[in-house]
Amino acid sequence: xxxxxxxxxxxxxxxxxxxxxxxxxxxxxxxxxxxxxxxxxxxxxxxxxxxxxxxxxxxxxxxxxxxxxxxxxxxxxxxxxxxxxxxxxxxxxxxxxxxxxxxxxxxxxxxxxxxxxxxxxxxxxxxxxxxxxxxxxxxxxxxxxxxxxxxxxxxxxxxxxxxxxxxxxxxxxxxxxxxxxxxxxxxxxxxxxxxxxxxxxxxxxxxxxxxxxxxxxxxxxxxxxxxxxxxxxxxxxxxxxxxxxxxxxxxxxxxxxxxxxxxxxxxxxxxxxxxxxxxxxxxxxxxxxxxxxxxxxxxxxxxxxxxxxxxxxxxxxxxxxxxxxxxxxxxxxxxxxxxxxxxxxxxxxxxxxxxxxxxxxxxxxxxxxxxxxxxxxxxxxxxxxxxxxxxxxxxxxxxxxxxxxxxxxxxxxxxxxxxxxxxxxxxxxxxxxxxxxxxxxxxxxxxxxxxxxxxxxxxxxxxxxxxxxxxxxxxxxxxxxxxxxxxxxxxxxxxxxxxxxxxxxxxxxxxxxxxxxxxxxxxxxxxxxxxxxxxxxxxxxxxxxxxxxxxxxxxxxxxxxxxxxxxxxxxxxxxxxxxxxxxxxxxxxxxxxxxxxxxxxxxxxxxxxxxxxxxxxxxxxxxxxxxxxxx
Amino acid sequence: xxxxxxxxxxxxxxxxxxxxxxxxxxxxxxxxxxxxxxxxxxxxxxxxxxxxxxxxxxxxxxxxxxxxxxxxxxxxxxxxxxxxxxxxxxxxxxxxxxxxxxxxx
Numbered sequence: 001x002x003x004x005x006x007x008x009x010x011x012x013x014x015x016x017x018x019x020x021x022x023x024x025x026x027x028x029x030x031x032x033x034x035x036x037x038x039x040x041x042x043x044x045x046x047x048x049x050x051x052x053x054x055x056x057x058x059x060x061x062x063x064x065x066x067x068x069x070x071x072x073x074x075x076x077x078x079x080x081x082x083x084x085x086x087x088x089x090x091x092x093x094x095x096x097x098x099x100x101x102x103x104x105x106x107x108x109x110x111x112x113x114x115x116x117x118x119x120x121x122x123x124x125x126x127x128x129x130x131x132x133x134x135x136x137x138x139x140x141x142x143x144x145x146x147x148x149x150x151x152x153x154x155x156x157x158x159x160x161x162x163x164x165x166x167x168x169x170x171x172x173x174x175x176x177x178x179x180x181x182x183x184x185x186x187x188x189x190x191x192x193x194x195x196x197x198x199x200x201x202x203x204x205x206x207x208x209x210x211x212x213x214x215x216x217x218x219x220x221x222x223x224x225x226x227x228x229x230x231x232x233x234x235x236x237x238x239x240x241x242x243x244x245x246x247x248x249x250x251x252x253x254x255x256x257x258x259x260x261x262x263x264x265x266x267x268x269x270x271x272x273x274x275x276x277x278x279x280x281x282x283x284x285x286x287x288x289x290x291x292x293x294x295x296x297x298x299x300x301x302x303x304x305x306x307x308x309x310x311x312x313x314x315x316x317x318x319x320x321x322x323x324x325x326x327x328x329x330x331x332x333x334x335x336x337x338x339x340x341x342x343x344x345x346x347x348x349x350x351x352x353x354x355x356x357x358x359x360x361x362x363x364x365x366x367x368x369x370x371x372x373x374x375x376x377x378x379x380x381x382x383x384x385x386x387x388x389x390x391x392x393x394x395x396x397x398x399x400x401x402x403x404x405x406x407x408x409x410x411x412x413x414x415x416x417x418x419x420x421x422x423x424x425x426x427x428x429x430x431x432x433x434x435x436x437x438x439x440x441x442x443x444x445x446x447x448x449x450x451x452x453x454x455x456x457x458x459x460x461x462x463x464x465x466x467x468x469x470x471x472x473x474x475x476x477x478x479x480x481x482x483x484x485x486x487x488x489x490x491x492x493x494x495x496x497x498x499x500x501x502x503x504x505x506x507x508x509x510x511x512x513x514x515x516x517x518x519x520x521x522x523x524x525x526x527x528x529x530x531x532x533x534x535x536x537x538x539x540x541x542x543x544x545x546x547x548x549x550x551x552x553x554x555x556x557x558x559x560x561x562x563x564x565x566x567x568x569x570x571x572x573x574x575x576x577x578x579x580x581x582x583x584x585x586x587x588x589x590x591x592x593x594x595x596x597x598x599x600x601x602x603x604x605x606x607x608x609x610x611x612x613x614x615x616x617x618x619x620x621x622x623x624x625x626x627x628x629x630x631x
Numbered sequence: 632x633x634x635x636x637x638x639x640x641x642x643x644x645x646x647x648x649x650x651x652x653x654x655x656x657x658x659x660x661x662x663x664x665x666x667x668x669x670x671x672x673x674x675x676x677x678x679x680x681x682x683x684x685x686x687x688x689x690x691x692x693x694x695x696x697x698x699x700x701x702x703x704x705x706x707x708x709x710x711x712x713x714x715x716x717x718x719x720x721x722x723x724x725x726x727x728x729x730x731x732x733x734x735x736x
Contacts, residue, residue, distance in 0.1 A: 607732055609665070610657050617653060 001051060001068040004086050007044050007096065008139070010037045011132035015125055022121030034124035035107040038131060042100040052093050053492055062497030065089040070141055079200045079210070085141040090493045091270055091346060095138035098350055099260050101479075102357045103131045105472035106255040112468035113251050113364050123163060123249070130156035134260050138267060142202040143192050143225075146268070150188070150232070153264065154181050157256050161248040173244035180241040184231020191224030204271060211279065219280035222272055226265075226287055233265025234317045235324065236294040240556050242317055246309040250367055253309060254360030258316050259353035266323045266349055273342055273495065277333055288328025288421070292428060295321025297553070299435040303442065304539075304549045307373045308363050311443045312356070315399065318436060319352050325429060326414040329421035330495065338420060339495035343502075344413035347489045351406035354483060355398040358476040362392040365469055366447060369462035375443075379530075380452030384462040387470045389448050391477040396444045398480045400437035400516045403509075406484035409502065415512055416505040426508075434515040441523035451530040641682040649675035662716045662726040669712075670705060677701040 014037040022030045058064050070085030107127060114120055133152035140146035155178075162174030192202070198214040198221070199206050211218070229235075234242040245257050256262070269276065269287060276284040295318045302314035326345030331338035365388040370377050382389040398407035411433055419426030464470065490500035526535045539546045548554065606612075652671030659665055677698040684694025720726050723733075 608728060610728065614657055617657075 001048065001066055001088060003044065004048055004068050004088065004139070007041050007048070007100075008086070008132060008136055010041050010044075011128045011135070013037075014128040015132060018121055018125035018128060022125055025121060027116075027120040030121035030124050031107075031111055034128055035104070035111070037128065038100065038104050038107045041131070041135070042104045045096040045100040048088065049093050049097050052088055053090075057499075060497075061499070063090050063492075067141055077200065080196055080202065082144045082202060083141050084145055086139045087141040088139070090497070091267070092138045094346065094350060094493055095267060096135065098353045099131065099134050099138065102255055102259040102353055103127070103134075105357060105361070105476055106251045109254075109361050109364070109469050109472045110249075110251045112466045113368060114249060117249075119163065123160075126156055126159045126163070127252075127255070130160065130256060130261075134264075137264060141204075143195065143204065144202045146271070147185075147188060147192055150228070150264065151185065153261050154178060154185070154232070157181075157245070157261055160252040160256060161245045163249055163252065164247070167247065169244075170247040173241075173247040177241040177245045180238055181231045184238050185228045187224045187226075187231075188228020191221045191226075191228065194221040194224065205274070214279075218275065219283045222276055222280045223283045223286065225272065226269060226283065229265030229268040230290065231265070232268075233262050233320050233324070234294075235265070235290050235321070236297050237555060237559075239294065239298065239317050240552075240559055243310050243313045243552070246307070246313050246373075250309065250360060250364035253313070254357045254364065257313065258356040258360050262316060262320055263323065263349050263353065266320060266327065266345060269324065269327045270342065270346060273327065273330070274333065277330060277339070277495075281331065284328050284330065286328070288325050288425070291321040291324025291328055292425065292432075293321075294318070295325065295432045296428070296435075299432050299439065301549050301552050302439040303435065304546055306375050306550075308366065308375060308378075308443060308447065309360075309373050311439060312359055312363060315359075315436065315440065316356055318432065319348070319356065319399070322411070322414055322429070322432075323348050323352070325425070326417055329417050329425060331421065333496045335490070335494045335496060335498075335500045340413060340420065341417035342495035343490050343493055343500055344410060344417050346493045347502075348410035348414055350489065351398070351410045351480070351483055354476055355395040355405075355407060355480045358391060358395040358473060358480060359399070361469070361473055361476065362388050362395065365465040365473070366392075368465055368469070370456070371460070375446045377453050377456055378447045379450040380448070380457075381462055382448040384457075385464045387464060387473060391470075391473040392448070393444065394477045394480055396440045399440050400520060401433055401512055402516060402520075403513065404481075404485050406480050406482075408509075408513075409484035409489075409504070412504055412509050412512060413502065416508045419505075419508055430512055430515055433512055434519040437516040437519035438523050441520045442527050445523060445527035449528050450532070638682055638686045641678060645675040645678040645682070648672075648678070660727045660729055662719065662728065665728070666709065666712050666716070670709065673701055673705045673708075677705075 014034060018025075018030055018034060025033075052063070052066070066088040068086055068088065070083050070087075073082050073084045075081040107124070110123065110127070114123055117123065130153065133149050133156055137146055137149035137153055140149060158174045158178040161177050162170050164170045194217055195214070196202050198217045199210040200213065201207075201210050206214075214221070231238045242257060242262065246253055248257075269284075276287075298314040298317035298321060302311050302318060305311045305314060323345045326341040326348060328341070329338075330341040333339050335343055365385065366378065366381060367373055369381070369385060369388075372378075394405065398405035401408045401411040415426060415429055415433065418429045488502070490502045494500040526532060551557075648671050652668045652675060655668030655671065656665055659668065680694045680698040680701065684691060688694070716726055719731060723731055725731070
């Protein structure tokens with residue numbers, strides 16, 4: 001499996017190539033280079049997956065963990081060293097497939113979407129950088145390599161959100177995303193340092209005696225790592241950057257802020273899962289509660305947003321909450337004994353990546369057609385954009401959890417895992433799943449049905465997108481349709497590594513289907529017609545609540561208050577005063593003292609050679625006298 | 632009266648030359664005079680080398696060789712110094728040390 005290094009090398013070459021020489025290339029050439037490189041990486045990833053899962057299991061019935069490449073990079077002690085390498089195990093191979101598939105679709109799609117855009121080559125260079133960092137993150141052999149690529153992912157996300165760097169909102173959004181995630185990564189870094197300091201290792205699978213040394217620290221270290229994961233995965237209250245990140249180009253939102261980067265936190269928890277289960281089950285349950293609250297919060301906000309990308313962003317936050325819950329409700333390594341959530345979370349990650357990328361790319365087509373993100377400019381678009389309409393509907397049905405689309409299967413497993421953990425959690429998550437169906441179909445009806453904005457559409461007739469944009473939609477839609485019932489996902493990924501047959505819990509499935517259908521029915525009743533009397537009267541009746549939800553429950557304002565009023569005034573201002581008055585003055589004093597000394601001894605340097613030689617000669621005479629006296 | 636030349640006579644000569652050179656180096660302002668003074672000092676040492684070799688280690692050649700080296704170095708030094716002095720003259724039109732104070736802090 002040594003060829004897997006190419007998966008990292010190709011995009012790593014592609015980025016500097018496009019970044020340095022891209023400006024001299026025509027758009028088409030630069031885009032083709034990027035796309036071909038990603039295409040090759042995708043094929044390599046598929047070959048890797050086929051080889052890996054085809055090679056069969058070990059005697060214990062699990063897939064072996066392979067490390068085809070590992071370079072000892074920074075050795076500190078005998079056991080504590082930072083390595084750079086490639087590790088293949090079921091979840092990393094699964095992530096390789098997800099990332100490369102979505103990335104390839106986005107590369108192809110961007111040909112159409114970004115056509116004629118200034119900085120087209122720069123865009124493809126950043127996409128390569130992002131793909132490289134994300135792939136490096138998932139194949140990391142140790143927690144520190146993961147952290148390095150984690151930060152690289154953050155940087156490329158920053159660059160892509162701020163792609164339209166002349167737009168003030170885009171700049172603000174990119175800064176916000178970078179600062180918030182960076183702030184959360186501080187927790188991750190402290191977690192890693194605790195982990196390395198107490199266990200003397202950075203590997204994911206420490207030996208028993210190293211675990212003994214960590215003792216009570218391990219739950220804290222894992223909890224701090226989860227803070228980093230919560231930042232990247234937009235968990236409440238660190239989610240504030242994700243809705244604003246929608247200022248970036250829409251394909252970027254599909255790739256980074258829906259399918260790949262934002263699930264890095266979920267991947268991190270899954271990666272540390274054996275440690276969580278074995279030594280910090282309480283921390284794991286905290287993950288579940290955070291995930292559940294986030295899922296609920298985001299679902300309520302998504303119900304009232306009017307910007308279609310914002311709705312999708314909050315839906316992403318909510319779905320990532322689902323994955324976190326799935327991981328968090330695990331109580332054992334055995335999938336039959338409470339470890340089902342691990343498989344369910346990973347499965348949902350896989351299916352969600354596909355249908356959420358599809359939704360975002362569909363939204364991109366719509367924005368491309370009407371040149372706006374606002375729902376009020378849409379309505380009745382189904383006549384103009386048949387392909388987008390059908391694929392968007394498929395994705396909506398999938399995310400709502402309708403049989404036999406992929407979302408149904410993964411969401412059913414999550415709900416089953418929740419019910420196994422506690423019925424309360426199960427019912428809460430079922431309700432949130434219902435809300436998901438409601439707001440997704442609200443979005444769907446407001447875009448494709450409802451009241452058409454005829455004035456605007458007469459001026460500029462919406463049109464179906466070119467083939468480069470619709471073909472990725474169709475491919476992703478096909479995957480969304482079949483992934484659930486064709487793919488024996490439990491055979492590839494499960495908490496103990498052994499093959500697990502996914503079986504549908506009919507009770508849970510029936511409940512969730514009924515709830516989803518009811519929610520869709522409600523959305524149809526409220527939003528499918530040209531006027532929306534019920535929705536309007538509800539918004540009037542609960543205007544305070546509606547406004548609060550529309551303003552995302554003022555979370556941004558609270559953060560601004562905390563940073564501007566409390567941190568700036570109480571911490572930063574005194575520190576700035578100390579810096580300006582104490583430290584600067586001390587430095588000025590040093591400089592002034594040196595200058596005074598210089599002025600004092602400057603006359604000694606006459607600049608005349610004779611003076612110097614006289615001193616020199618005097619010195620010789622003195623030395624001679626001393627020597628003579630001493631002898 | 633014996634007119635034999637002893638080592639002491641040579642040393643007196645070289646000391647006189649040496650101090651003439653030092654005196655000249657300290658007092659003269661002309662760069663050429665400085666150069667001549669430096670030559671005097673160098674040659675004083677050359678004499679010392681030759682004399683000590685002749686009287687203390689007859690049959691050895693190291694001292695003589697060192698004097699030869701000294702002469703060669705003096706020649707090279709003169710060449711370089713003259714070149715510098717010529718350039719200084721070209722740029723400042725003077726060769727008195729007091730007048731050349733462009734770089735003085």
